[in-house]
Amino acid sequence: MKKTPETLTIAGSDSGGGAGIQADLKTFQELGVYGTSVITAVTAQNTTGVSAIYPMTIQAVQKQLEAVGNDFNIAALKTGMLFNPGIINETARTIKQFGWENLVVDPVMIAKGGAHLLQQEAIEALKVYLLPLALVVTPNIPEAEMLTGITILDDVSRRHAAKEILSLGAKAVVIKGGHGTDPNHSEDYLLQSTGESIVYRSARISTNQTHGTGCTFAAAVTAELAKGKCLQEALFVAKQFIQAALSDPLNIGAGHGPTNHAAYRERGLEEQGVNKIEVFY
Numbered sequence: 559m560k561k562t563p564e565t566l567t568i569a570g571s572d573s574g575g576g577a578g579i580q581a582d583l584k585t586f587q588e589l590g591v592y593g594t595s596v597i598t599a600v601t602a603q604n605t606t607g608v609s610a611i612y613p614m615t616i617q618a619v620q621k622q623l624e625a626v627g628n629d630f631n632i633a634a635l636k637t638g639m640l641f642n643p644g645i646i647n648e649t650a651r652t653i654k655q656f657g658w659e660n661l662v663v664d665p666v667m668i669a670k671g672g673a674h675l676l677q678q679e680a681i682e683a684l685k686v687y688l689l690p691l692a693l694v695v696t697p698n699i700p701e702a703e704m705l706t707g708i709t710i711l712d713d714v715s716r717r718h719a720a721k722e723i724l725s726l727g728a729k730a731v732v733i734k735g736g737h738g739t740d741p742n743h744s745e746d747y748l749l750q751s752t753g754e755s756i757v758y759r760s761a762r763i764s765t766n767q768t769h770g771t772g773c774t775f776a777a778a779v780t781a782e783l784a785k786g787k788c789l790q791e792a793l794f795v796a797k798q799f800i801q802a803a804l805s806d807p808l809n810i811g812a813g814h815g816p817t818n819h820a821a822y823r824e825r826g827l828e829e830q831g832v833n834k835i836e837v838f839y
């Protein structure tokens with residue numbers, strides 16, 4: 559009998575379909591795992607920005623978590639937009655209750671258009687309650703700076719910030735490079751609590767169709783972990799997946815368009831050329 563790994567995303571809904579729950583479920587489907595979802599907030603959003611946010615009540619989040627936990631065998635899960643301290647506390651409590659492992663925490667804070675997807679006072683809750691449970695935390699550069707107070711200017715300050723995030727209790731951190739200043743490359747930097755570090759480097763693709771890159775990347779990591787890959791391999795696939803999704807744009811919407819979740823499956827990966835991923839130990 560075929561056994562499909564079961565996964566969960568705990569995140570916000572993006573009516574535009576490019577980020578949040580929608581990006582996560584598309585990515586899960588593309589990578590061959592079964593996706594369940596707990597919605598923390600509904601956003602009215604499209605490629606030009608977020609026009610409204612409606613957080614769920616803590617009870618609504620709790621009921622969804624319970625429904626999933628009571629029936630599914632969650633092999634890996636991710637969190638995205640959690641919005642407020644109450645939702646973070648409830649999420650952390652339930653993850654412990656069900657003993658869910660392979661937790662990917664994407665500390666979503668600010669949408670590309672500038673909307674706040676996490677309240678300022680929730681940053682502390684994220685650090686205290688959720689990060690200690692994480693197998694891996696995947697901040698972008700501004701999020702890593704907000705979590706640590708360290709300005710990331712070069713490899714030394716990036717490592718310093720990564721160490722600081724590990725000191726909060728996560729087993730590993732990946733500081734993603736989409737917001738980096740290198741015009742030619744986008745580098746994702748992994749630091750594990752063992753001290754081991756890896757850089758995953760791709761060509762930087764010149765595009766404004768980057769809506770949902772972080773969600774998609776973290777969902778791909780989650781899917782690969784659910785399939786039994788180790789973290790280092792899961793990150794490699796995720797980097798390939800997002801590179802393919804960025805290099806074959808859909809041209810949808812008037813603003814920051816969504817990435818193409820089907821590209822990895824449809825086109826495969828050219829080992830050379832724009833989709834080549836370099837790995838440095």
Ligand SMILES: Nc1ncnc2c1ncn2[C@@H]1O[C@H](COP(=O)(O)OP(=O)(O)O)[C@@H](O)[C@H]1O
Nearest residue numbers: 698734735736737744761762763771772775800
């Ligand atoms: N222009 C780009 N070219 C290639 N890869 C990119 C580009 N922008 C983002 N990425 C990749 O997309 C993933 C998400 O990164 P990032 O954009 O930093 O996250 P977020 O969406 O959370 O801001 C990372 O793997 C990063 O390297």
Ligand SMILES: Cc1ncc(COP(=O)(O)O)c(N)n1
Nearest residue numbers: 570577578769770771772773
């Ligand atoms: C509901 C929701 N969750 C997350 C993001 C972040 O998107 P990005 O991955 O582009 O930073 C978003 N815009 N909306």
